[in-house]
Amino acid sequence: MTTLIPCIIAGGSGTRLWPVSREAMPKPFMRLPDGESLLQKTFTRASQLPGVDRVLTVTNREVFFRTLDDYRQLNDREASLDFILEPAGRNTAPAIASAALHAAKHYGASAQLLVLPADHLIRDIDAFQAAVSAARKKADEGWLVTFGLVPQTPETGFGYIERGADLGDGSYQVAQFREKPDQATAQAYLDSGDYLWNAGMFCMRVDVLLRELEKHAPDVLLAATTCLQVSDTKQGNRELQVELDSSTFALAPDISIDYALLERSDKVAVIPCQMGWSDIGSWQAVRELTPADAQGNQCNGETVLHDVSNCYIDSPRRLVGAVGVDNLVVIDTPDALLIADGSRTQDVKLLAQQLKRQGHDAFRLHRTVTRPWGTYTILEEGKRFKIKRIVVKPGGTLSLQMHHHRSEHWIVVSGMARVTNGDNEFLLDTNESTFIKQGHVHRLVNSGVIDLVMIEVQSGEYLGEDDIVRFTDIYGRAPAAVESDKSKV
Template structure:
């Protein structure tokens, strides 16, 4: 049986300003109405498989859980990496968990949560095809048929052809790094090279076996981490100290380049890793002048542009090959052939400790979200939305007081020893230093306006006493 392992970590800095460290591209609806994580799960519907195992970081756990719940996607456990150590240790955790879960020795279909695939049927056919080889002990990777001399991908050189039950694939001759343009053109013309997709299929036991042979230090750390794992609802937490001893490495370097049993299955499915704004433009629908727009956009005499906005009207006049992206707190304008440098902007934001590198103005929490509407000297205004049945932690602040005004829904407010119900147009005041809690006991979202005032308004001025989301 196939067990999909969906890797939902990563920061997606090349798609800033929409993608942020705490809300990266896999959680954004970049290629349709669903987020990329939701699309990854949805395209598995035509494949006979076990409920997917999701691997992500601690900071993204509630976003993953909420997006799966909202899309009604069936899933298994959510495995939380204590820290980023690249794909080889992450998949080792998944393999060890699957072998210990009583489901036998499943075929692990390792997928990234932030890839786009336009031809789902071709992808599912290739996965079924690859399962014949993986069932016999091969470690299968999927190689994308090149459509251009792409310099942003690694390549796989295919070796001799092999057959199994009328299904054909190729031995992996070698993996090669991202080439320059001249080399990429030679690769494409030769017909011997495929793009390295970063998708894999192999038995859990075979991956563990090969990892132990070639990188026993990684396997040992992961085994010790899983031996100390704990479970909280759907979340599995490997032992942190043991996992931090694991070196960083990718599946390619740690296993696939060293094993003698690597097999590549060619795949033509409209695949993209959506690794840049130009890549997103390439796979998006365009008008007769090659423009892609999303939001309130007016174009005049402009060509081959990608324009996306959330709120404000954007007008382009006489422009060519530009990317313009507006988010709730930033605007990015770039030449389409320079979008790889977006990450340099993010690096500068991080070096200056600016919040635009980490979070959006709208910040999602396990109970809902808040939107920072305005801020100034000693005050901040937030729009807060609490999901039905959800509650914030019992908490207090050392440096700020809060005023709450209910816009819609019903709020149950705990303030010190007092508890009250507030409905639309009613308000209350939370003094500095007083324990308080906000809950939504109703069946519709609770929306309120919060005005904070005080000497310090940072999110780290929260002392939690009780929290149903294990954050206290």
Template sequence: MTISLTNASITSVVLCGGSGTRLWPLSRKSLPKQFVPLVGGKSLLALTLERAALVGPHALVVASEDHRFLVQECVESADANAASTILLEPVARNTAAAMAWAALNVAPQDLLLFLPADHHIPDAHAFADTVRHGLAAAHGGAIVTFGVQPSFPSTAYGYIQQGEALGGDPHARAVRRFIEKPQADRAQAMLLEGGHFWNAGVFLCRADVLLAGLEAHASDIAQSCRAAFATQTSDGDFRRIDATAFAACRSESIDYALMEHAAQTAGAVAVVPFTGGWSDVGSWNAVAELSPADAQGNRIHGQGFVVSASNTYVHAPHRPVVALGTDNLLIVDTADALLVASSAQAEGVKSVVALLEKAGIPQAQHHRRVARPWGAYDSIDAGERFQVKRIVVKPGASLSLQKHHHRAEHWIVVRGTAQVTNGDDTLLLTENQSTYIPVGQVHRLANPGKVPLEIIEVQSGAYLGEDDIVRLEDAYGRGT
């Protein structure tokens, strides 16, 4: 259901560029936290899109080119009747450039609601009501930020200090200043003083106001984005810009590029308080709080079991994981990596990922399961000269017409119906049927049915790398 926000036309801009390494091993470079199903089987991005649909009929999603199919999958899974256009960044350039590019894609007077893709707000309707409270100030030319009412003296968030009221607006007040992440004593003092809010990085403003602000305070970013925008092309729901032009843009957050400067001008930046629940899901402690606690403070997700334990979080979606006699522990199990950490050390996970990357551990960045535009594959087992994958193909989808120089493949259908091109032959395979693809044979796998197709693929050969693919035809624009 869409909440009426007077006659305002609001386009939500979902900023989807984070890497999410603080939630390793669940979140990795190839699958950042905004794409991981963390809440009720849904991803944070899908939930953000559902919130966006409450305030307007259209959304722009700014994401990495590398994640285009993950974004598309989340857009399709979101329970939202809003159209989404996906802006694909060829290289990451932080939030100032992402927001400028989005602003160039709408009319100057359009209102833009900028939303991080990886936040959790349980009461989406209360959030939509709060957005409505910022309309008057945004229409009047202010950049409106939505400050979260702090529930404890956090040292992990930046703060917004409110100033005087804006004219007769009963909801918005001027921003006096933005405050960096404080020390504990300063955070406690701000909480007791009142008038300070957590900076959630959510903004509402007219497109022309944002661009004018960047021209005034970060003109190089504005000019670089305009130059890159001139190269924009469209491909269905995807929009792309030239990589060289966009890479020339300075990488800077919107806070440093614009907000801190604009706040020095009276009335240029306003704050509207949000009193509902909010989390940036920025650590495993924050994820743990999404699950209910038992009498001993334990929280369980999936197949976790605790015995004589307290204040222990167990994330076990794939297999039984038992915590015996533990206290203040985080246990996160995935198909190919395990994290056991003290709750007090949750903020150190990011440094662990850097250590694993330096050691060349592939699990630092990549999951076993890999998303593809046609579905996904999971690398079940591998050894010298063989690899086993579980492949899932969406209904109506197909892989590219391809061949391999170094490997042969055996396909066994375990669910659904497969349409197989094998050299000059085309055949239909159903459950428990199989086929063999020799080295160098041109082949294709397609799902003509109404349910997902699942096959087991056994590869054998001297080289099994993913780059041993010669694509002859591809419906998804990938290179041959």
């Protein structure tokens, strides 16, 4: 059989799972009760498919290093990693078209793409592998194959696939894709037995996919082709990165693969399957992963409850007390608290959307923010000051940078730091500190083998994260012109 390339599509912000899921730390990175993220679970089941030695991921440039960290914790089989890094989301059609062109160039037109969303949970791995095997056979016959989940309830939050002609091997030609229905329509779909949930997973030969895109969505294919021709590629250490050019990628149509191609093509087949699937699309879906106590409560963290029933409480850092409530969802994070009626968890996205319209940081960032070199946590802030706890991983290096509007005071809590401060470079040991004046070029490096932990005190008229001029950066975040200019200094 031809080469199989699992293609993990990691996009979206997971607004229905706010305040844990945020734009800069979206749903795929959300930890489940067993400690693994949805992204890690997707990577594991993709990399463990028979014959797979390479996994392709299409994701946003801003979460690349966090994605890499998640993968490296699990990559026991040392699968090679390909990344297509988007400067901004343009929906699934441009992402999948780019993946198909990439696979055709590097692995041949007969290779198969297995497209997997990064934020779904599948419990029955044997059933998943059997469905993939069946889909691969169908894809080699020239079909664009989708996976249809046998519905268990009249779900209004999912799209549906209507089965058409029986293709004689357990698969069906797709008659129609249906939008998310109302309750009565969803019940009619369930009763008929002819409808399946649309899981957003696909298996396709690259040459067939490109041919169908050329026929039904030539604008998408042209945009992806043009973008890849001018995009930068980096290769090494069993990793291949393609960083999509921002100006040409912005011209790609913002459209899903369903609308762009699958609803138009007559070469789409569906394989019905049951694999313990969940899209973890709401807090109600999350709570179903945890067993309830005798009162129907599910709690993560320390709680004290009186006359409380059917509640889901997730507060790993703070004690929660509750009296006389029923069917509530309570999600506590260091900077935001969600309290929702348990029957209305789908509406949480409305809060996230409102925060985004207001430009509130709680839509985009957590108090602890991940960076390529480690993390920082905002401990306190006020007028003209901000205090951060900075953790730099072994080998981590902050960019050589400068601030126009603030000074900084660094205190080492543990580990040893190699510091550039103006014209001076020196080591800072535990309990030592340095003051960095406004306008001074500076850098922080952890050359040791343990985490470097520091407290940073900022002071100045403006303390926004955008007051950073990067001169050089090992993670590619400094503008090329600035890198070039600084190299002459």
